[in-house]
Amino acid sequence: MEAIQNLDIAIIEWIQTHVVRDWLNLPMIWISKLGNGGLLWILLGVVLLVAGIVQKRKSGNGEKIWQGISLLLCLGTTALVCNLWLKPAVARIRPYDLLGFPILIPPLADFSFPSGHTSASFAAATAIYAIHKRWGIVAYLFAACMGFSRMYLGVHFPSDVVAGALIGFGMSRVTLFLIQKWQTKQRHKE
Numbered sequence: 356m357e358a359i360q361n362l363d364i365a366i367i368e369w370i371q372t373h374v375v376r377d378w379l380n381l382p383m384i385w386i387s388k389l390g391n392g393g394l395l396w397i398l399l400g401v402v403l404l405v406a407g408i409v410q411k412r413k414s415g416n417g418e419k420i421w422q423g424i425s426l427l428l429c430l431g432t433t434a435l436v437c438n439l440w441l442k443p444a445v446a447r448i449r450p451y452d453l454l455g456f457p458i459l460i461p462p463l464a465d466f467s468f469p470s471g472h473t474s475a476s477f478a479a480a481t482a483i484y485a486i487h488k489r490w491g492i493v494a495y496l497f498a499a500c501m502g503f504s505r506m507y508l509g510v511h512f513p514s515d516v517v518a519g520a521l522i523g524f525g526m527s528r529v530t531l532f533l534i535q536k537w538q539t540k541q542r543h544k545e
Contacts, residue, residue, distance in 0.1 A: 363512035367450045370506055379507070380459055386497075387460065387504040390472035393430055396479035400426035403486075425534055426482040429527040433478035434471070437522050442466045451509045458509045470511045470519030473502040477523030485531050498523070 389395045404423025411420060447468035451458045465471075476498035484491025502520055505511040511519075 359514055363450075363514050364454065366513045367506060367509065368454065371456055371509060375507060383504045383507045384459055386500050387472065387508055387510075390476055390501050393434065393471075393475040393479075396426065396430055396475055399479070399483075400424075400430065421534070421538070422486045425485070425531060426479060428534065429478045429482040429530045430475055432530045433474050433523050433526040436526055437469050437474040437519065438465070438471050441469055441522070442471070445469075447512075447515070449510055450512050454509075456509055460508055460510070463510055467511055468515045468518060469522055470502060470505050470515045472505055473498065473511070473516045473519030474523035474526075476501040477520045478527040479523075481524050481527035482531065 400423050402423070403426060404420060407418075407420030407423055410416060442465055445468045446466050449463060449467045450456075451462070477495075480491060480494035480498040483494040498520070502511075502516040505516055506513060
């Protein structure tokens with residue numbers, strides 16, 4: 356663990372010294388804010404759900420409803436593992452608190468490991484990819500930008516971001532698999 360912590364510190368200090376620039380501050384803050392509370396992804400899930408309900412009323416086909424439900428469930432399972440279980444269990448101090456450098460956003464009240472913004476973004480990207488591959492690739496690129504913004508802002512170590520990405524991807528894949536199994540079981544009952 357000490358080796359990982361030392362590598363994390365070296366990378367975050369390198370980012371703070373060599374990457375952080377005045378002209379990048381606002382875009383990084385903006386990208387990061389889009390992930391606050393998973394609100395962007397929750398809104399997208401609700402939009403997909405409502406669009407599916409409207410489509411079902413018009414055509415009788417309720418398949419699209421599951422796109423919104425799937426996205427919201429992927430976000431929910433990821434949040435349970437990441438924010439409600441791992442963050443308090445690991446209780447890792449934030450980089451700006453450990454290393455004492457200034458940050459561009461208000462200090463955060465929760466712990467650092469894993470990155471909740473990154474986990475939610477990768478969970479959403481995985482769900483979106485299952486719905487539509489091209490949009491999923493765009494969502495994965497945005498999720499990577501989200502993870503980088505968290506390091507840029509000094510609120511997460513690289514291992515927090517990597518763990519968040521893996522948790523988001525993994526929990527989303529498990530959730531999508533379970534939804535598919537449930538749907539298959541329901542079809543066989545009909």
